[in-house]
Amino acid sequence: MPRWLDRLRGKTEQRTITSVPWNVGDPLVSATVTQERALTLVAVFAAVRLLADEISTLPLKAYRKVGDERQPMSALPRLFAQMEDDGTLTDWLQECVTSLALRGNAYGFITARDGMQFPTAIMWLNPAEVDCDDRNLAMPIWYWQGRRINIEDLLHIPWFKVPGKAKGLSPIEAYATTVDTGLQAQAYANGWFAAGGVPPGTFKNAEKKIEQTEAEIVRDRLVSAIRTRRPIVYGADWDYTPITIPPEQAQFVQTMRMNATQIASIYGIPPEEIGGEAGGSLTYNTIEQNGIRLSSRTLRPWLVKLERKFFSILPARQYVKLNADATVRADLKTRYETYKIASEIGLLTDDEMRALEDRQPLPLDAQPDQLALPARPLRVVS
Numbered sequence: 001m002p003r004w005l006d007r008l009r010g011k012t013e014q015r016t017i018t019s020v021p022w023n024v025g026d027p028l029v030s031a032t033v034t035q036e037r038a039l040t041l042v043a044v045f046a047a048v049r050l051l052a053d054e055i056s057t058l059p060l061k062a063y064r065k066v067g068d069e070r071q072p073m074s075a076l077p078r079l080f081a082q083m084e085d086d087g088t089l090t091d092w093l094q095e096c097v098t099s100l101a102l103r104g105n106a107y108g109f110i111t112a113r114d115g116m117q118f119p120t121a122i123m124w125l126n127p128a129e130v131d132c133d134d135r136n137l138a139m140p141i142w143y144w145q146g147r148r149i150n151i152e153d154l155l156h157i158p159w160f161k162v163p164g165k166a167k168g169l170s171p172i173e174a175y176a177t178t179v180d181t182g183l184q185a186q187a188y189a190n191g192w193f194a195a196g197g198v199p200p201g202t203f204k205n206a207e208k209k210i211e212q213t214e215a216e217i218v219r220d221r222l223v224s225a226i227r228t229r230r231p232i233v234y235g236a237d238w239d240y241t242p243i244t245i246p247p248e249q250a251q252f253v254q255t256m257r258m259n260a261t262q263i264a265s266i267y268g269i270p271p272e273e274i275g276g277e278a279g280g281s282l283t284y285n286t287i288e289q290n291g292i293r294l295s296s297r298t299l300r301p302w303l304v305k306l307e308r309k310f311f312s313i314l315p316a317r318q319y320v321k322l323n324a325d326a327t328v329r330a331d332l333k334t335r336y337e338t339y340k341i342a343s344e345i346g347l348l349t350d351d352e353m354r355a356l357e358d359r360q361p362l363p364l365d366a367q368p369d370q371l372a373l374p375a376r377p378l379r380v381v382s
Helices: 003-009 042-056 078-085 089-103 176-194 212-227 252-267 287-311 332-344 350-356
Strands: 060-066 069-072 105-113 119-125 130-133 141-144 147-149 154-158 201-205 238-242 318-322
Touching: 003 147, 042 089, 042 176, 042 252, 042 287, 060 078, 078 089, 078 119, 089 105, 089 119, 089 287, 105 141, 154 287, 176 252, 287 318, 332 350
Parallel strands: none
Antiparallel strands: 060 069, 060 318, 105 119, 105 154, 130 141, 141 147, 201 238
16 A cells, blocks of 8 residues: 555545534535536536646746746756656646546645655545635634545645635535526436437328327327338328427527526536627637637636746646646647747747747857847947
8 A cells, every 4th residue: 555545545534524613504515516527518528628637738947046047947847747657647736626526626635755855746536525614714624535635645626715714615515496497407308309309190090080099090190101201192081280399489599598698607618619609799700819718818827826826836846737738729821920020029939939839949150149149330439
């Protein structure tokens, strides 16, 4: 058994929290809405997937602050470098964002430290197994599976905090009614179509009264013909009238679209990204504009929260940043024009621009002479 697991499970003080003192009033969460059930709603899954995928795949860069200058580091801090080397950094960030999006909290247990006691490995815990006694908000007591956790071993990232609470607000719990409405509408639609929807039509005999047994025989033959797409042959005394109800009139499409729009507003996501309906007349006509909108309005608060929390566990003056500009990809002509301007004003070097295009640096013999100065006429001062 790993040492960190012994340390996590080895506390003598244990308790099972059956009631919590900070829950006042009616429960926020519906008994039928769990994390697993919420993820079966298309809009919830789409929102969580969009956030987790976008954030976890952003390039991670490390910097060192020296005075007022920001110096790029040649390598990531050990905590992130090890995961980048073995290909687990994306999964690690994805787990963190998923916990935040569903439970409103991400709990990381520090499993290894270096000689200076800075974390070198962190494992995310299941948020459902973590509880908190925050009656003393200055010194909250944390529990995992009923066992007390040392606060020094816990990295807690809350998503949306309210005053007087140590834990962040869970979107699934706070908006259980909204999620439950979407789940019920989705289940109703599934049942509707599974049962065949509305009757396909009426089959009426205009000449004589049909007994129930005969009606069932005729109905079965009609249904069989419809399912097998075979022609229906009947005499002059039968009258077939089809029945059709557009999905819009049945309110399925409208209800699901409205529910997706509400869920998008909870997460600050453009509604059209998860099947909702965009409001207002503002439209974005290019992929680049959509990327800028997503980066500036949706991802930025999440990135700032993560970056500041990671800063708190890294060595002094070191920090990491997730490059949100990676979500915005201009067309080739626009990028090259931007590089030309950046080069002319001294913002980027040739090698920096080549790196942005995933190209190798220029050979030394091909480098322009940076030290050569233009000849200037001498001025004689008398």
